[in-house]
Amino acid sequence: MPSFKFGRKINYVSYLSELEDVVKCEQLVIPARVQDPPLPNKMFGVPLAVLRQRSPDGDPIPVVMKDTISFLSERGLKTEGIFRRSANVTLVKEVQLRYNSGEAVSFYDMEDFHLAAVILKTFVRELPEPLLTYHLYNDVVNFATVPSENQVAALKALVESLPEENYASLRYLVTFLAQVSANSEINQMTNSNLAVVFGPNLLWGRDNAMSLSAIVPINNFTRTLLNQQHLVFE
Template sequence: MSEIDFEELAEIELQKDEAEHAVMEKRKTSFTPATCEDTELSINHPYYDVARHGIVQLAGDDNSGRRVITFSCCRMPPSHQLNHSRLLEYLRYTLDQYVENDYTLVYFHYGLNSRNKPSLNWLQSAYKEFDRKYKKNLKALYVVHPTNFIKILWNIFKPLIRHDENLRDKQKGRPPPSAKVPPPRPPLPTQQFGVSLQYLKDKNKGQLIPPVMEQTVFYLKSKGLRVEGLFRRSASIQTIKEVQKLYNQGKPVNFDDYGDIHIPAVILKTFLRELPQPLLTFESYDQILGITSVESSLRVTSCKQVIQGLPEHNYVVLKYLICFLHMVSQESIYNKMTGSNLACVFGLNLIWPPEGASSLSALNPLNLFTELLIDFYSKIFSSRTVPGDILP
């Protein structure tokens, strides 16, 4: 079948979809995809013209701690209002922040119609643009609301859309994953995950550095600093839950027993992500988002001011962590984890908004702030003396 035939067939199937959903669309009188704009987005964003529609979004993390990126067709305005070449550039720009780590894509097909659909030529260009760099760490691709149009694309892009049958079979019968499972109420006296820094301090004889963080950092310092891709890779969900359970029950954990350096790395990220309040605190969120509007030469000073305003306990733990991440970045010739790469991994584990997930427009400032903390560790953390100080 020729490309023209496929284009015509795709148009026919889209028109069928529109007819089938006509009644539903009439009921949705407030449905205006073109106005679903990201209110947090700065007009200075390099792809503001595309990003403002909210077509591409960060949806948070999946159960393995992997970033989840969504593409929503219902937010695509009519084709004459959207430069599809710019959309492709923006999609690549967004994915570039994550492709060095494991990630998941979710494609919401509902809302694609004959008025806003890109051409098959555009889809073929997109396929060519996304080479192995973007595919090697793509751990899952979900297509939501598939139609006959998707089946047509399947015939064209079989190498792109792969489905892991074994993974699906393993997941059968499991309850749907929750965003965050709270600890028992009241938590165990030995609880380590999902409880506050103050709780951990009180239950560990006043120790400021949480045991999980102290033990994972010690292990990774001794055996992981030169491991390529440290913190990029995921680990077995079952193993991570087993290790969490051991910690929460106050039982000893020996990472040598698992033979996988990425397990303590994922445990450290999981510990940070499950804190009831982010290490950088909710109060600092808006200040951190403003870092991109600060003149480049003043950004380190601005970071320092934010850090100086943290509660003492948060400051001590953050300093301990950033000191370690700075050490990791110093070995980037071996582990390939520069301050920028580490920031992409840890940014959203250190700070998130009080409600909901961070939007894609927030990622650049959050990651930039984290990168500055790592690269300028000594300068940012030099002027405040607190118990438990650690120097590189």
């Protein structure tokens, strides 16, 4: 069995174009017939700033987030185990391809709550830079050292330092997750459970690996953000 250290050296990519972040592609001999076709409408793995530039009205919130969250907030809030259950892998890949090809996606037609939940998590996790940004990594990991009476002010300062599209997307997501936790008696997704699911998707290290020592602080930060979201995002 490969060692943990060896596993951290493995990078998974969905497209050949993503290799450019890992290796020097100009030094590789890649046959033209297997190279990725151009994807001008690609949405997964694209910086939020680029997605905003592509938006006709400059909306800072990506279409994938709006599609999944609007559907789940209307239909899926009472789905037990939402965000904790997997979805059909083939369907997930198909939906990603449709988005990346510029096609419209309607989760209302599919009526699959877990598929929408997985697509939302996948979109956030595949951002080139985490939603909370690398710049805030140390602040988040060390957030527990902030006195409890100062934590709301510290949270506000941190999230308000984010780029506008990151702030808007984070607020949109966290406001929705507050709706999810408000139905936790039915869906079993408390803020603590949501923090465990979303913490690693909101922030990770620059080497794209999650340090075991950082998981708990990041999850605790996420839980506090969810608990105090009504004060943080006034």
